[in-house]
Amino acid sequence: MTKTAFLRPRSAPAEPMESLAxxxxxxxxxxxWFAGKDRPVTDLGxxxxxxxxxxxxxxxxxxxxxxxxxxxxxxxxxxxYQLLLGVRERPAPRLGKAxxxxxxxxxxxxxxxxxxxxxxRAAQLLLERLRRPGAAGPLRFENxxxxxxxxxxxxxxxxxxxxxxxxxxxxxxxxxxxxxIQPGVNPDLEVPGALARQGCHRVPAPVAWFRTTHPFKAxxxxxxxxxxxxxxxxxxxxxxxxxGDDFTAQAHALGRATADVHLALSSAFPVGEPGENGRTAAxxxxxxxxxxxxxxxxxxxxxxxxxxxAALATCDAGPPAQRxxxxxxxxxxxxxxxxxxxxxxEGEPSRPLTERRSAHSPVRDIAGMLRSFDYAARQRxxxxxxxxxxxxxxxxxGYAVRAGWDPRKKHGLLRAYETDRAVYEVLYEARHxxxxxxxxxxxxxxxxxxxx
Numbered sequence: 001m002t003k004t005a006f007l008r009p010r011s012a013p014a015e016p017m018e019s020l021a022x023x024x025x026x027x028x029x030x031x032x033w034f035a036g037k038d039r040p041v042t043d044l045g046x047x048x049x050x051x052x053x054x055x056x057x058x059x060x061x062x063x064x065x066x067x068x069x070x071x072x073x074x075x076x077x078x079x080x081y082q083l084l085l086g087v088r089e090r091p092a093p094r095l096g097k098a099x100x101x102x103x104x105x106x107x108x109x110x111x112x113x114x115x116x117x118x119x120x121r122a123a124q125l126l127l128e129r130l131r132r133p134g135a136a137g138p139l140r141f142e143n144x145x146x147x148x149x150x151x152x153x154x155x156x157x158x159x160x161x162x163x164x165x166x167x168x169x170x171x172x173x174x175x176x177x178x179x180x181i182q183p184g185v186n187p188d189l190e191v192p193g194a195l196a197r198q199g200c201h202r203v204p205a206p207v208a209w210f211r212t213t214h215p216f217k218a219x220x221x222x223x224x225x226x227x228x229x230x231x232x233x234x235x236x237x238x239x240x241x242x243x244g245d246d247f248t249a250q251a252h253a254l255g256r257a258t259a260d261v262h263l264a265l266s267s268a269f270p271v272g273e274p275g276e277n278g279r280t281a282a283x284x285x286x287x288x289x290x291x292x293x294x295x296x297x298x299x300x301x302x303x304x305x306x307x308x309x310a311a312l313a314t315c316d317a318g319p320p321a322q323r324x325x326x327x328x329x330x331x332x333x334x335x336x337x338x339x340x341x342x343x344x345x346e347g348e349p350s351r352p353l354t355e356r357r358s359a360h361s362p363v364r365d366i367a368g369m370l371r372s373f374d375y376a377a378r379q380r381x382x383x384x385x386x387x388x389x390x391x392x393x394x395x396x397x398g399y400a401v402r403a404g405w406d407p408r409k410k411h412g413l414l415r416a417y418e419t420d421r422a423v424y425e426v427l428y429e430a431r432h433x434x435x436x437x438x439x440x441x442x443x444x445x446x447x448x449x450x451x452x
Contacts, residue, residue, distance in 0.1 A: 017046035017061070019106035020085075023113060027100045028063060028081070032162045033179040035079055035350065039065035047080060047215045050137035052129065056122050058139060059083040060181060060212065080181045082220055084126075086116035095119060117177070123155035123167050127175070130208040130223055139220070143208035149173070149223075163349045173207060174226040178219065178346070181212075182353040186219035190357070191265070191323065191345040200264035202257055202342050227341060233330035237376040241387065248394035251373070254333060255398025257340035258369065262362045262403065265323045272321030272359040277413075280361070281313040284420045291423050295430045297441060298423070304448030308419040315412030319405060321359035328365040329372035348424070366407045367417035369395060371425065371443065378439050419447045 021044045028034050028041060043064040050058045064078035091099065091112050098118035103111050116122040129141045131149045143149065153170030167175045178186060189209050196205035208223040233254065240247040288305055292298040298305075325332065326347030334341045347356035370392045377388035393408075400406035407414055425440035 019108045023101040057085045084116040086114045138214035141210045147207045171228040175223045177221040183216040184353045188346040189222045194268040198264045227336045230334035230336035233333040251391040251394040252398035255395040256402045259399045259402030269323040278313045281309040284309045291427045301448035312416035318413045324365045328368040363413045363417045
């Protein structure tokens with residue numbers, strides 16, 4: 001019997017977590033997908049532990065910050081994270097970068113723990129779980145019975161992920177594992193599945209997925225086709241800037257693709273009513289107040305930014321609220337051949353899942369893409385504002401062709417949503433990428449002073 005045989009029961013005893021807590025408390029804040037980098041981890045609680053196969057543990061852990069109760073409850077404020085941990089006496093040398101540490105006490109004493117997603121064997125066994133629907137403790141592995149998943153696909157871990165982790169299998173499929181887990185169906189499973197049933201070809205359909213039933217029901221990962229010959233919009237835009245090429249034709253086509261997805265979403269999910277601008281303006285103002293408190297550089301611009309939100313309350317109601325992408329930018333779209341595809345429907349991970357699954361104005365997505373053109377244009381010096389302006393115009397024109405209404409004619413709506421997006425960007429950059437802060441701050445100055 002191996003030293004890890006004791007892990008085979010499906011229960012989640014506290015003692016193994018006590019053995020791991022010290023190592024994980026140091027390791028978690030170093031991960032790019034960990035959301036609490038600016039807050040100390042004061043406690044780690046084990047919510048669920050399942051042995052997927054010998055030597056590989058699936059954990060859901062609660063990382064508490066400061067011991068402050070979460071709103072409306074008694075649980076300390078914090079987040080739930082999904083971990084896949086390898087446990088071996090002597091891990092292979094190739095796993096050096098994945099090592100978390102060696103356990104010093106308890107029943108795991110002497111064993112080395114590492115991030116199992118870096119282990120090709122563990123990644124292949126995870127795919128086998130998805131190929132064969134079934135249960136492992138509280139985990140449920142499911143797939144589309146009409147799809148045939150081949151065995152033996154070579155896995156590789158993508159290194160560019162930030163809020164989640166992704167494995168590519170044989171350049172045929174990509175498995176996204178959500179790191180920060182919230183109760184409910186994740187939109188990255190719900191929305192592509194619904195769009196596939198609508199016959200929308202702009203979004204890769206889910207092939208397999210897995211979820212948990214304990215300590216709450218939640219989506220843990222989704223497998224979709226991998227567009228091997230595709231390039232993301234961000235890379236294509238930067239290439240165009242570097243070569244001095246115009247990007248307007250691509251931006252126009254991307255606007256049409258965005259409208260196609262919005263139209264499919266409006267058919268797949270219930271559509272709300274226009275006229276919620278007052279409530280939306282109040283929420284935007286509240287987010288601005290919180291952001292200005294966290295980032296003092298925003299404070300001089302607060303009066304001008306508030307004027308954008310105040311104008312929203314009295315302007316044209318615009319199109320009805322509906323399900324949207326929620327975090328649309330050039331990094332969330334892929335171009336394969338002459339077609340644009342939209343991916344990553346998870347929305348902004350920092351926002352509650354209920355909010356991300358709610359109906360919003362499609363102008364919110366449009367504003368996100370317009371901000372992304374500005375981000376791209378500022379990656380090269382000298383800055384080329386005309387390049388960004390032409391792309392914005394072309395994108396809106398392409399959207400109007402398919403949607404039947406022109407975002408440029410909804411000036412009050414577009415300004416408010418673009419301002420709200422820029423405020424979000426300022427907060428994000430200040431916390432995670434301070435060197436990038438001047439990019440959204442330039443937009444803040446434009447939106448606050450000139451009202452563009």
